[in-house]
Amino acid sequence: MKPFEANAAQLSHVVVTSTRFKPEAQSLVADISSRLLALGVDVETDTYGELDLNQVAKEADLVISVGGDGTLLSTARRLVGTHVPVLGVNLGKLGFLAEHSPKEIMAFLSGAVPSGWRLNPKMMLQATVQRDIPITRYALNEFALSQGVMTRLIGIDMEVDHQHAIQYRADGMVVSTPVGSTAYSLSLGGPILTQGLRAFVVTPIAPHALTNRPIVLDGRSQVSLELKTSVAEVALLVDGQERVELHTGDRIVVTAAPTDLILVSNGRRTSYDILRQKLGWGTTPNLQDK
Numbered sequence: 001m002k003p004f005e006a007n008a009a010q011l012s013h014v015v016v017t018s019t020r021f022k023p024e025a026q027s028l029v030a031d032i033s034s035r036l037l038a039l040g041v042d043v044e045t046d047t048y049g050e051l052d053l054n055q056v057a058k059e060a061d062l063v064i065s066v067g068g069d070g071t072l073l074s075t076a077r078r079l080v081g082t083h084v085p086v087l088g089v090n091l092g093k094l095g096f097l098a099e100h101s102p103k104e105i106m107a108f109l110s111g112a113v114p115s116g117w118r119l120n121p122k123m124m125l126q127a128t129v130q131r132d133i134p135i136t137r138y139a140l141n142e143f144a145l146s147q148g149v150m151t152r153l154i155g156i157d158m159e160v161d162h163q164h165a166i167q168y169r170a171d172g173m174v175v176s177t178p179v180g181s182t183a184y185s186l187s188l189g190g191p192i193l194t195q196g197l198r199a200f201v202v203t204p205i206a207p208h209a210l211t212n213r214p215i216v217l218d219g220r221s222q223v224s225l226e227l228k229t230s231v232a233e234v235a236l237l238v239d240g241q242e243r244v245e246l247h248t249g250d251r252i253v254v255t256a257a258p259t260d261l262i263l264v265s266n267g268r269r270t271s272y273d274i275l276r277q278k279l280g281w282g283t284t285p286n287l288q289d290k
Helices: 023-038 054-059 068-076 102-109 272-279
Strands: 012-020 042-046 062-067 085-090 116-120 124-129 137-140 143-145 154-160 163-169 171-175 197-206 215-218 223-227 235-238 243-246 253-256 261-265
Touching: 012 023, 012 054, 012 068, 023 042, 023 062, 023 102, 042 054, 062 068, 062 253, 068 085, 068 137, 085 102, 124 143, 124 171, 124 235, 137 143, 137 235, 137 243, 143 253, 154 171, 163 171, 163 197, 171 223
Parallel strands: 012 042, 012 062, 062 085, 085 261
Antiparallel strands: 116 261, 124 137, 124 253, 143 171, 143 235, 154 163, 154 223, 171 197, 197 215, 223 253, 235 243
8 A cells, every 4th residue: 555645735626525414524524625725725525416526536636525434435436437535534333434533634634744644445346237328337345236125036147257157046146345345245144355355256145055155256357147037126236325227138247447446544454453343353242141
């Protein structure tokens, strides 16, 4: 990881994204904007997703995402194709990705020189639903083929690099990045991928076979998923935040996205620290008699 050596006085153009669901986020955005403007920095704010972030950010030195991991996921998808660093400020519960505190960001904007901050690239995914008019989406966590309230087994043909791999009969399928391996995929029994790995994991949802297990694929692979069963309400879910309706015969091609998310890390936590602190990895249940 490269060091993040900029200080606030060196910035010329900053974009601030935020969640509209937390009043404290809007207050913090106002404080951040005021501090940046006082330094002579051009500031653009985006609370409702109205900006063409991909174009606006190409002229920016930094994007500050205020809210939590959900806000950062949305911001990351809209930045694919750019190389601008993203600094996540956490006002949520988990703080798995958005690791900076409001106090920390305000200290940075007041002139404090970042100590140990790093630029941490995070692999993202691209999925294209192949139709007459293709639909392309990007994900930082995962893509999931999922059903509605009423579920039945669906058939999904999977090819890897144009070679037939397997036909799953399951409730659905999840394709996740190393970041997403600790999200939906983990709850399905998928493996944890270390954060520097260039790979993704395919995890079936409730497969109807003892031998259907998750598989880890090289990050350079192309995965093709074809929906073989006629089932209502099957959709491609994008980071759990967007939905693309699917139809029988649709083919979804998944590859690595053309660019990574460049995340500004404060350097105080290793990926193993995060697993222990945020997900309780390796902790022993308290079996003490009461």
